Amino acid sequence: MGACVGKNSHLKHGKHEPYLPVPVKHRNYNNNNTNHMIAKFRESQTDRTLPKIYRLSYLSRQDFDPRSFDFTDELCQHILGYLSLEDRLRLECVCIQWQRLIFNGVQELHYPLPRGLCPAVQGMADKQWLWVSRQVLRKCHELTKINLVPTADTDVLSVLAKHCHRLEEIEWRFDNLRPVRREVLSKLCDECADSLTKVRIKELCEREFNSESGLSILIVYSEYLSNVTHVSVALDSDKCLKYFQLFADIYSERIAELELQLKFSSEYCLVGDTFAYVSLFRRLRALHLTLESVSNGQTLDVELSAGAQLLATQCPLLTRVTIELRDNIRVTGDQPVLASLSSLTNLQALEVRIRTDGIELGTLDALKPMVKLHQLSLTYGALTDWHTRDIADSCAQLSRLTLKTGQRLSDETLYSVSRLPRLKDFRLYCQPYVTQDIGDAGVCHMVANCHRLQHMALECGVKCSEVTFLALIGWANKRKHLSHRFSFSWERPDECNTSRDPNARLPAHELWPDLLRLPQNLTVVCREYFVGKCGTGMATAIERYRRLFKWSAPVANGVVVGADQLDSRCINRESVRSVGHTNPQTPPVYYKFARYPDVVPQPL
Amino acid sequence: MADNADHIDGDDNEDVRAQQNLIKIKLKSSEGGIYECGLTAAKMSDLVKNMVESLGTDAVVTTEPIILGNEAVTDAALKKIIEWVEFHWDDPPVDHDFEDEKDRRNEELSHWDKQFIDVDDQALLFDVIAAANYMDIKGLVEVGAKHICSKIRGKSCQEVREMLKITNDFTAEEEDAIHKENAWIYAKD
Numbered sequence: 001m002g003a004c005v006g007k008n009s010h011l012k013h014g015k016h017e018p019y020l021p022v023p024v025k026h027r028n029y030n031n032n033n034t035n036h037m038i039a040k041f042r043e044s045q046t047d048r049t050l051p052k053i054y055r056l057s058y059l060s061r062q063d064f065d066p067r068s069f070d071f072t073d074e075l076c077q078h079i080l081g082y083l084s085l086e087d088r089l090r091l092e093c094v095c096i097q098w099q100r101l102i103f104n105g106v107q108e109l110h111y112p113l114p115r116g117l118c119p120a121v122q123g124m125a126d127k128q129w130l131w132v133s134r135q136v137l138r139k140c141h142e143l144t145k146i147n148l149v150p151t152a153d154t155d156v157l158s159v160l161a162k163h164c165h166r167l168e169e170i171e172w173r174f175d176n177l178r179p180v181r182r183e184v185l186s187k188l189c190d191e192c193a194d195s196l197t198k199v200r201i202k203e204l205c206e207r208e209f210n211s212e213s214g215l216s217i218l219i220v221y222s223e224y225l226s227n228v229t230h231v232s233v234a235l236d237s238d239k240c241l242k243y244f245q246l247f248a249d250i251y252s253e254r255i256a257e258l259e260l261q262l263k264f265s266s267e268y269c270l271v272g273d274t275f276a277y278v279s280l281f282r283r284l285r286a287l288h289l290t291l292e293s294v295s296n297g298q299t300l301d302v303e304l305s306a307g308a309q310l311l312a313t314q315c316p317l318l319t320r321v322t323i324e325l326r327d328n329i330r331v332t333g334d335q336p337v338l339a340s341l342s343s344l345t346n347l348q349a350l351e352v353r354i355r356t357d358g359i360e361l362g363t364l365d366a367l368k369p370m371v372k373l374h375q376l377s378l379t380y381g382a383l384t385d386w387h388t389r390d391i392a393d394s395c396a397q398l399s400r401l402t403l404k405t406g407q408r409l410s411d412e413t414l415y416s417v418s419r420l421p422r423l424k425d426f427r428l429y430c431q432p433y434v435t436q437d438i439g440d441a442g443v444c445h446m447v448a449n450c451h452r453l454q455h456m457a458l459e460c461g462v463k464c465s466e467v468t469f470l471a472l473i474g475w476a477n478k479r480k481h482l483s484h485r486f487s488f489s490w491e492r493p494d495e496c497n498t499s500r501d502p503n504a505r506l507p508a509h510e511l512w513p514d515l516l517r518l519p520q521n522l523t524v525v526c527r528e529y530f531v532g533k534c535g536t537g538m539a540t541a542i543e544r545y546r547r548l549f550k551w552s553a554p555v556a557n558g559v560v561v562g563a564d565q566l567d568s569r570c571i572n573r574e575s576v577r578s579v580g581h582t583n584p585q586t587p588p589v590y591y592k593f594a595r596y597p598d599v600v601p602q603p604l
Numbered sequence: 605m606a607d608n609a610d611h612i613d614g615d616d617n618e619d620v621r622a623q624q625n626l627i628k629i630k631l632k633s634s635e636g637g638i639y640e641c642g643l644t645a646a647k648m649s650d651l652v653k654n655m656v657e658s659l660g661t662d663a664v665v666t667t668e669p670i671i672l673g674n675e676a677v678t679d680a681a682l683k684k685i686i687e688w689v690e691f692h693w694d695d696p697p698v699d700h701d702f703e704d705e706k707d708r709r710n711e712e713l714s715h716w717d718k719q720f721i722d723v724d725d726q727a728l729l730f731d732v733i734a735a736a737n738y739m740d741i742k743g744l745v746e747v748g749a750k751h752i753c754s755k756i757r758g759k760s761c762q763e764v765r766e767m768l769k770i771t772n773d774f775t776a777e778e779e780d781a782i783h784k785e786n787a788w789i790y791a792k793d
Contacts, residue, residue, distance in 0.1 A: 066727035069752075069768035075737050078745065082709070082753040089789050093782040094761050096773050118789050132788055481618045483696035521696040 073101060081105035086117050089136070103139040110147045111137065111156055134159050144168040144195070151175035154184050161188035169198035171232075174214045185217065189224035196225060200232035200259070215243045222250045232259035236294070237267045241274060248280040255281045256317075259288040264329075265295040275307035279314035287311070287318060292326035301332040305340035312343045319372075322351040325359055336362025342369055349375035355549055361387065364394040374422070377402040381549035385412040392419035399452070404429040406549050409460070414442030418449040426450075427457040432541040433529050435461030435491050443468045447475040458488040461529060469514040469524070476522035487525035625693060627661070630669030631686070637679040638669045641686045645693035649685075650740035676734035680725075684732045688720060688744050695743075713750055721751045726769075 071079065080102050083091070088102045112133040115121060121129060134156055137143070143164045148156060152172045160167065161184055174180070189196075201214030215233055218225065231251070235244055258281060262274060278287065293300040304323075311318060321344060323337075331337055337352060339362045344350075347370045354361060361380045364387065367373060374397050380387075383405035389412075391398070399422045403413075409430055417426060426446070430436050443464060446453065448471070476484045490508075508526050509515040515524060625642035631652070632638045643661065647653040651672075656664050664670065672682065713721070723729050733748035756764045765772055772779070783790070 065769050066730070067725075067769050069730065069770050071730070071734065075734065075745075078737075079733070079749040079752055082750050084757070086789065087753075087757055089786050091756065091759075091761055091764055092786060093774060093779050094764050094772070095770050098770075099774075099782070120790070121788060124788065135785065480694070481621075481696060520694070 073097065077101040077104050085113070085136075089118075103136075104142045106140040106143060108145040109137065109140065109143060110149060112149065130156075138163045140164060142166055147171040148173065151178065152180055153178065154181045157181075157188055158184045161191055165191045166195050167192045168195050169200070169230075170196065171200040171202065172214065173202040174217065186221065186224070189221045193224045194227065197227050198230040199225070199228055202234065213240075213243075215240070215247055219243065219247055219250060226254070229254060230257040230259075231255055232261075232288075234261040234263065235268065235274070236263040236265065238270060241268065241270060241277070244274075245277050248277045252280045252282055254283070256283055257286040257288075258284060261290045262292070264291070264293045264300045266298075269300065271300070271302050272306070275310055278307075279310045281315060283317055284315045285317050286320040287315075288322040288324075290324040290326065291329050293328035295328075297328070299328045299330045301330050303332045304337065305333060305335055305343065308341050309343045312345065316346070318344070319346055320349040320375075321347055322353070324353040324355065326355050329356060329359070331359055336360035336366075338362040338364065338366040342366045345369045346372065348372050351375075351377040351379075353377075353379040354381070355379070357381075363387065364391055367395050368393075370395070372397065374398055375400040377404075379404040379548060381406040383407060385410055385416075388413050388416045391416050396420065396422075398423060400425040402427040402429075404548060406431060406545075408434065408436055410437035411439065411442035411445070414438065414446050418446045420450065422452055423450045424452050425455040426453065427455075428460060429545075430460030432459070432489070432545055433461065433491075435463060439463040440465055440467040440471075444471040447471045454482055455485045457486075460489060461491050462488045464488065464490065466512050466514055469512055472522060472524065473514065473517075473519060476519045480519070480521060483521045483523070485523045485525070487527070489527045489529055491529040621694070624661075627665055629656075629664050631682060632669040632671045633677045633679050633682040634673055634675050635679050637682065639682055639686055642690060642693065645686070645689040648689045648693055648741055648743070649736075650742075652739065672735070672739065674735065674738040676731050676738055678728075678731050678735070680728050681731040681735040684720075684723075684728065685736060685739065685741065685744065688747075689741065691716065691720075692743060713747060713754075717747050718751075721747050 069076075076097060080088070080098065083102070083105070085106065088106070092099050092102055112126075112130050113136060115129070121132070124132070130150070137146075137156070137159050141163060144166055146160065146164070146167060146169070148171060150173070152174055157180060199218065201218070218228075218231070228251075233244070233247075235241055258278065260274075260278065262268075262271075264271070278284075291302060321341070323341070325331075325337070331340060333340065337354065337359060341350070341352075350367070350370070350373060352361070361378065361383065367376070373395050376395060376398055377400075378387075383403060384407045388403070391401075398420050401417065401420070401423060407430070409428070413428070417423065438458060438460065439462065443456075443458075443462070444467065446456065453475075472484075472486055508528065515526075518524060621644045625644035627643040628640040629643055629646055629652075630638050631641055631646065643656070643665070647656060652670060655670060677685075721729070721732075723732075729748065729751075733745060733752075736744040736748065752768075755767065759767070764770070774782075
């Protein structure tokens with residue numbers, strides 16, 4: 001009893017205002033033992049680090065104004081790291097310290113610099129702009145990533161060789177008619193030998209492949225480039241494939257990640273050999289393959305299953321595969337794509353993008369042998385509710401799932417997906433500006449059944465109401481220590497459309513006041529489709545999505561609103577509604593509701 | 605089974621953190637002021653966290669305050685810092701798995717942080733940044749840095765010098781040379 005009282009009084013005593021620190025009166029502490037410990041701890045601390053000074057004001061209080069920006073180099077560089085490139089250029093001459101440090105925070109650049117950097121450069125000639133870009137490049141000593149957009153020339157490579165010695169990633173293009181001076185190239189490779197790990201080569205495919213091209217440079221400088229583990233290259237002729245074989249022989253033990261763009265044509269049709277050479281990389285962990293046939297109208301048969309079997313036996317470490325099938329590619333055998341990949345049983349992540357008509361994805365049953373598969377991404381124009389029906393039985397380990405389709409989906413998909421117990425991240429992309437049969441029921445089902453779900457994006461028209469938001473709030477409150485994110489698009493039902501004036505429409509947070517009361521760990525991004533108000537925005541959104549699948553004609557089975565139909569529908573609605581609007585070009589409204597929503601958010 | 609286990613673990617962890625924050629420890633500024641702060645909140649500072657871990661929680665709670673000896677930790681700065689960690693200690697951790705979380709560098713400050721850091725006294729602002737850097741509170745240093753950068757965005761060199769009270773230590777020739785080199789960015793059309 002007594003102990004109980006004592007405990008309570010202690011609690012009462014220890015209570016104080018949560019956010020306002022209260023000064024405590026100094027007392028005499030008599031605990032010798034712990035004082036000794038603290039003293040000992042301090043000693044051990046001073047051994048390692050000398051007391052640090054972060055502001056010069058403290059060196060001599062008299063001479064310095066405490067309101068002056070007088071940080072030491074380390075902290076100054078950190079603070080200036082949040083500036084944009086334009087600000088860095090303009091503020092270079094503030095003082096000597098800034099001049100020395102201001103460009104050190106730049107880690108990633110394109111060459112030439114983006115033209116939008118400053119309005120004054122719009123009219124500048126290309127040659128002059130390249131010169132200016134090189135001048136900027138010289139100052140960025142800590143650059144780690146560079147993308148050389150025009151073909152690499154001696155000028156820019158010598159700047160890099162001289163000033164940027166910490167490069168980790170280079171993306172470059174070579175033109176064999178304008179060879180680069182070898183001594184510059186070898187100096188660059190030598191200076192960056194320790195840091196360089198990633199090389200991406202974009203060939204100019206129409207030129208003849210010879211010893212001046214990017215792949216042969218990798219072969220020639222293989223001694224220097226011993227730390228390179230990630231290579232990206234495009235192949236377009238049989239001659240090029242010969243170089244690739246040589247490259248594979250030299251680098252077979254080094255490369256962990258390989259990106260290949262295969263452009264088949266009448267000059268390049270050795271599909272089987274290509275797979276054989278890829279399988280030479282014994283330590284390959286990730287493979288990214290893009291297959292396409294560039295010769296006009298001729299389809300090319302690819303024996304995908306044989307290639308997959310070869311990779312499965314030769315590359316035991318291979319766990320991540322991305323396969324993109326583009327124009328005029330046909331998979332031989334009667335097997336659909338997923339079935340022909342089923343021999344890759346070690347996979348942990350698989351991405352399949354089918355961007356051409358006439359290839360079948362097949363059922364997800366084929367993924368059953370991949371017991372470790374935890375990440376799956378499918379881009380397939382004809383993906384329907386039916387495909388995902390048995391997803392929980394075929395790939396029970398999935399933690400990330402991305403689906404992109406041109407079809408109309410319903411809550412059924414969400415019901416099937418919600419049976420995945422480990423799902424953490426789910427993204428669904430359907431045709432923009434088409435409201436799907438997805439609503440409260442599906443979202444609530446997902447939230448209630450997937451205990452690990454943290455990120456859900458429904459990038460398609462969703463019919464949801466306050467029920468969804470209440471479910472989301474409950475979802476985030478269940479696990480307060482994890483951040484949650486939900487994004488979706490919606491189209492205003494007609495009953496909400498009281499006014500034709502877009503400015504008088506109720507914004508989302510007035511329709512659903514719950515959006516302003518979200519818990520700290522929940523972010524909701526909601527994007528409204530304004531049909532008729534944003535003609536341009538809609539056309540580009542649809543066009544961009546169409547390019548994903550290269551839709552040429554409406555998909556056959558009638559479930560879909562075909563692309564052509566879709567366009568005419570949008571145009572009609574636009575022309576009907578835009579009459580009364582003064583500004584028909586307004587982009588769609590994008591709101592982000594996030595932590596501390598104590599103010600009405602601004603449209604993004 | 606395993607699923608449930610880490611699920612519960614996480615919740616437990618959260619409760620422990622909340623309970624630990626009821627325990628108050630004392631921090632002493634370089635000017636001698638002593639302030640109370642929740643234990644979990646104070647542990648947002650890596651300096652304090654290391655100290656607490658090597659001394660043991662009990663020792664820290666019952667004994668004399670932790671002395672923050674750096675000159676930048678003035679009374680006013682320490683009060684500000686405690687206010688910040690007491691608000692932020694239960695923030696959800698950054699999940700590096702998600703791509704959009706990686707891009708926090710470019711993210712705007714939250715409304716609360718903006719109001720918090722927008723102080724009139726520039727000496728205090730700089731003290732808070734330097735003190736947060738000394739105490740190794742990465743989130744707060746970032747808030748301060750972003751605030752300064754947002755204030756000098758789009759300003760000219762002279763305006764920045766006046767605002768941040770920086771003396772121009774270039775000679776006229778040196779400054780001209782830099783101006784000439786970057787002339788294109790100042791050019792009007």
